[in-house]
Amino acid sequence: VKLWGGRFEESVTDAVERFSESVSFDKELYRHDIAGSKAHASMLAHQGLITESDRDSILSGLDEIERRIRAGEFVWRQDREDVHMNIEAELTDLIGEPAKKLHTARSRNDQVVTDLRLWCREAIDRLLARIKQLQVSLVNLAIKNKGLIVPGYTHLQRAQPVLLQHLLLSYVEQLERDARRLMNCRDLMNFCPLGACALAGTGLPINRFMTSDALGFTGPLSNSIDAVSDRDFVLEFLSATSIIAIHLSRLGEEWVLWASEEFGFLTPSDSVSTGSSIMPQKKNPDPMELVRGKSARVVGNLVTLLVLCKGLPQAYNRDLQEDKEPLFDSVRTITGMLEVTTEFAQNITFNHARIQKALPAGHLDATTLADYLVKKGIPFRTSHDIVGRSVALCVSRNCQLLDLSLDELRSINPVFEDDVYEYLGVENSVEKFCSYGSTGSECVAEQINSWVSKLGISHP
Amino acid sequence: VKLWGGRFEESVTDAVERFSESVSFDKELYRHDIAGSKAHASMLAHQGLITESDRDSILSGLDEIERRIRAGEFVWRQDREDVHMNIEAELTDLIGEPAKKLHTARSRNDQVVTDLRLWCREAIDRLLARIKQLQVSLVNLAIKNKGLIVPGYTHLQRAQPVLLQHLLLSYVEQLERDARRLMNCRDLMNFCPLGACALAGTGLPINRFMTSDALGFTGPLSNSIDAVSDRDFVLEFLSATSIIAIHLSRLGEEWVLWASEEFGFLTPSDSVSTGSSIMPQKKNPDPMELVRGKSARVVGNLVTLLVLCKGLPQAYNRDLQEDKEPLFDSVRTITGMLEVTTEFAQNITFNHARIQKALPAGHLDATTLADYLVKKGIPFRTSHDIVGRSVALCVSRNCQLLDLSLDELRSINPVFEDDVYEYLGVENSVEKFCSYGSTGSECVAEQINSWVSKLGISHP
Amino acid sequence: VKLWGGRFEESVTDAVERFSESVSFDKELYRHDIAGSKAHASMLAHQGLITESDRDSILSGLDEIERRIRAGEFVWRQDREDVHMNIEAELTDLIGEPAKKLHTARSRNDQVVTDLRLWCREAIDRLLARIKQLQVSLVNLAIKNKGLIVPGYTHLQRAQPVLLQHLLLSYVEQLERDARRLMNCRDLMNFCPLGACALAGTGLPINRFMTSDALGFTGPLSNSIDAVSDRDFVLEFLSATSIIAIHLSRLGEEWVLWASEEFGFLTPSDSVSTGSSIMPQKKNPDPMELVRGKSARVVGNLVTLLVLCKGLPQAYNRDLQEDKEPLFDSVRTITGMLEVTTEFAQNITFNHARIQKALPAGHLDATTLADYLVKKGIPFRTSHDIVGRSVALCVSRNCQLLDLSLDELRSINPVFEDDVYEYLGVENSVEKFCSYGSTGSECVAEQINSWVSKLGISHP
């Protein structure tokens, strides 16, 4: 019989029980639920609402339950609906009467959202560590490939030469903002709903500051209705994971492209590749395809939560039970995405020779040539036009800018002088970049150093 | 060692294996995978690509595997990646050499999408039955509440009186279109990809029409690249389930409203209600809240699939592995939503007395009064204005239109005559409706009859 | 003063008026609104609810209004809220008293949804024509490039050789299903809500079958509440456009890839490319990037509608006003996407020489070699392994399968014979494909013929 059964004469149908139960997934919260209950019981005793002996029974009973769950000895019962009722009922089986006092000045409404905030806080801390790992891998990969010039793209067309280091650091920057977004989310959510009870608080003399402190929250939430109604912290967390997912999907796309025969810029090791059941020659960069693909479910989960919360009146509605699975799935997925991307980064080789051979194509030095003309005093728009015509000449001759003779260049515009050749060719071009944050080798070296120190990479 | 391992020297890392595996969820496809393999093996034998004895071994081996899976004796292995490899490898363990011929002229690319189409087809057939059950329940509920007038709302403001039957049938209509959408989806997806192999077809003399027939498809898909690349049938299916979910969320919202103290129009039985862990008086219509809430994940799953497929080049990309979980989850969720809504419909009581008592409020007969004036030859816009002023008079007096005397009415406009009272009051108002599809009692009776016969309800 | 002003003493604030108005976008419906009003007025006259002279005034007044709108002479007024009120109020200014009778037995609730269904029906017809244009362009492009072999990809890794024709037809197939989905949507939505009035129908003796016929609907909707409440036809339409958008995003991705320096398989003409404001050498395939990008808003619009409708109780709620802008935007966007993709298809050149030069890479003939072994009686799994080892040999020698000597092959497995060379090399490989729907040249020719005839392409 349900714990809320007082006024009920009939139990729910099987279909309803199956449809309504949440223990199959919210048992994920068991550690946080037990931590919350322990803080609550200690506070109740401190306030004289239960005896010290009751408290001690409760605490040691909860310890035993936690042990059993960890050991796989605990039987989760669907008819006990959710993680809270399962644990409370088991506690009653275990210690008897004192267990019936645990739910004093508490409701499942504030209990579940306390658990959930604790869970999110812990999840964020873990994700922050995973993000840092990936950043470290990317910086290490950059260090390993010092000096390698690759084509920079816009519109997937070759644009300008960049140092691979520079490109890899662009992902490190994005991950840093991702981390910061998680920290902001953590700060904003780290307030304690416990004691908000069903929605209105309680008339019993509890101390919400005490439980809040015991659980490591910044303080209790100031409005009990708000405390049990809102899930904005989940929405914010899922938004933050969605942005990470989008970032990783872009890295995934890039590395899938680069691993293709046509690009041929990188080769994953066998340990992060898979083959084909029919085509014996295949070696596919599946992990990064899956990273790209799994971004979709993270976005889908965010949408689920937004749709879920839309148009619900205050305060708790049963709909909110549906907040957990998408959240758990997104955290699990993003964790896997970060982990596998890290492993991939540790197991790829950039094909220096092939990249270098491919570099001359695409007139990557054209903008540097335009800068040259600007330095000679030509307005940029005119420079752009002159270089445009030079490129057209190359296209017609199927050659590179470097291959044009000075006479040919001067036939387009007499401003060209002998020093123009110091600006042509991919290596010259990269060397010329000097603006802050640019791909110039000194600028990049500085950024690498800054990340090595910020991330605490010891022997770079 | 992986079945595609020929050219590989190293096996994948644990993290990659865990991240890439699909057997934990695609084992859901085992019956369809086995059915596909059996059709394939029979065709291979018929075409002389394997011997009849090979075929017989394969067929009986597959039967044994199916039996073991059903019996829970089959061990799914993560290192065997997916349902296909698990079954094929087990078959090899079981029957040896002939099993190695099963994958002739087949790839996992066409195999998985064949399985998935079979799965979807079956899922649609089951959903169609569930939809019909709910329609039957709604019609029965309507029949049980014949003659009950309820307020019809727009903007959640009382608008016009309607028969409850009429309102319930509006949901039956929506479900009918939902069913039709599923049937259209079924028709469009029921083509067979088997034999498309990796993406280009095969050079072996297979017969795709034979496998297509054996599996109950309309015919083979005409383009092998399309066959393995596209997931539009999943997108269409998830769109169709999303529309169902939206429809049910609206019914959920309505019934939650109606079960509130303030409306008080319906009472769910204990068997479809739940209580509160803190508030002993509560009796909540949780199943319908969850129906409303679970609509969110169905929408989220659709978004997942759309994001997944966006921007993928032809043909198969590993991203597509992610098509299954959202699909399975949506079908499971919609099935539960339909089932529980059916049970709810079977376990609610409309509170005739309370509804009747509440009916006078809201001037539900105002439009009927305007129609009266139109019949007297007043242009509608003028009628609308006259009734508007009559209502304003009621509001100021806190009375109903019915309570205004003829003199009062005539002081607003002299056109009113004694027969006006045949148009006032909720019962009179409902009786006046006569247009096709309207809430007039004859119109509704006709619709009820039509549904009773269409749904084959025996003793209505 | 608002047309619904009867009981109101104060007009709405400016901010509310601005926030609530819809005429700035729903004027898009003016032709359908006028058509609906004309059908309605004719029916009212036929039923004796207005005089023939009233009807004639209304019809010619509406004609004049339509003329003015087309001519840009009509002043849309925000204080008249929406397209319906703007037209009706203008009609009153124009013809006086008879105009006040037009809204007899009608509400904006049924009026707007009638307009919207007419609009959607027309939009679908136009999209069907656009889809066919694109199909024709793709088939023509295929015909122009007869015989061209390109790499077929899975996981963006080279997999098997395919005819470009085969690949282009895979998109034609997808578009055909897109068209069919639109037709199904059209069929299911083509029912007439007019006469459902506010939500309950009317007590006036109207003839809904007559207006339905006049407007080309299959019949009137059978339930007036359903008629004004539901927007499932918009959801279905937006789902169908989202699937088209996803299909086009994939083609966009493919062509952007193929236009890159690294693939170099196609060159768009200047007329469908753009340049860079800073990099003079750039020539970007922007239209296809935008096709890919604009798929996002089509998906976003679908989500908007799903979120909008979620959890609304019956019948009309003002929220539903928000159904139009996403719908209009999606149709406009998809139209542009289809149009521009058609133009792109008409303005690209496939670089035969470059493609042919690139073909040997990637061991595209490996599967054909496995088929060869199967024909020699080797079980497929064993064949796969043998070819895998052969490929590994090639990788170590940096050569093609074709370059291995018979001795080398036989050292891997003695089953190889001299005829193996008929199966190696891309041209041989393609020639071997023979299954229905495969890339074999006869199979593809058959498909081309079938599309030429189905699409009515005259001089292919």
Place this chain on the structure above:
Amino acid sequence: VKLWGGRFEESVTDAVERFSESVSFDKELYRHDIAGSKAHASMLAHQGLITESDRDSILSGLDEIERRIRAGEFVWRQDREDVHMNIEAELTDLIGEPAKKLHTARSRNDQVVTDLRLWCREAIDRLLARIKQLQVSLVNLAIKNKGLIVPGYTHLQRAQPVLLQHLLLSYVEQLERDARRLMNCRDLMNFCPLGACALAGTGLPINRFMTSDALGFTGPLSNSIDAVSDRDFVLEFLSATSIIAIHLSRLGEEWVLWASEEFGFLTPSDSVSTGSSIMPQKKNPDPMELVRGKSARVVGNLVTLLVLCKGLPQAYNRDLQEDKEPLFDSVRTITGMLEVTTEFAQNITFNHARIQKALPAGHLDATTLADYLVKKGIPFRTSHDIVGRSVALCVSRNCQLLDLSLDELRSINPVFEDDVYEYLGVENSVEKFCSYGSTGSECVAEQINSWVSKLGISHP
């Protein structure tokens, strides 16, 4: 001819031009584009890259252009593609040669994202002001309704009595977090991309810190590829607006419910209500329905951006042009939602009499009664059960807990004493709440005071 035309021989087709243009919407950025150009020109002059006279011409030319745009005298040209090219080309028309130097060390890639960050920063500042206005209105509304007790709901079932003030403050709390989320977003985005140029930086001696300072940014972005590639700040901003939208949709739902005949708790004034074209008695709370409905497009816009960015490789891709319309639309929509909700809050009356009359229903004091038993030493679970049985008795007698005699209560459990009646009835119940953040009147008064001071409300 396009400004990037150098190597192009043909201009784009009309359809492509129409499809690709962005000036029709990105002109919204004109002020920010001009501000960016002025900062850039000043820096170029300071660095000696252009002369002071060039700079002066540019600055005054830009001033004149800004004047013309404000005055509506500027002709935006579609063939000039976007806001940047329109302004630069007009500048060239206006001041000639110097204008051609403005694009030195700049690309549209860094230019547009600089403009966009400036636009977002300003938009956030405006939204923060709007949020505060709404908070003030809600607090004022609370102050105006001091002492009013309303039912608190969970599952839309009556749960516990709460002060209306407490409920209104729960929305103020949510808005406060919304504001904080926007501030975090502002902090994280307030870095300057200018000088990142196309993607690699530049070889010209620019000073990025100088432009960053001049434009009020915290500093320049440290990686030029990241600077032009990423749109995470838009994603974060749209996430933040989506959460606001969800919050407002919930308030909208609540107020729509409360304005219904059945609840009857609030009446909006005519100035924020609308009527019906057919039902003369209707007075609809349309603004709040639209607030609820418009939340959908804000969510849809977020999805658009997520889909857009998914799977794009670095760096700029033309897809990103599509980032603006959803962003502009969401900001415009949220602004309207906040504004109209503020007006609604200022124009509603809570119906004290009606609410008070309705309060006895629903056994709102049941939990207080359970607290009473706890205070008497009964374990909570037992208390819950005792009260459950007391409520069951009330239900069977159709009375309130308050109506039960002490004997009746004692027949359920002998612990009840005379003082129980101090805990029964809604007023007693509310008075008992005393926990921090609860609905007790002192707790709430404290919160009101705190908000009055935090929001600087002068004469509350």
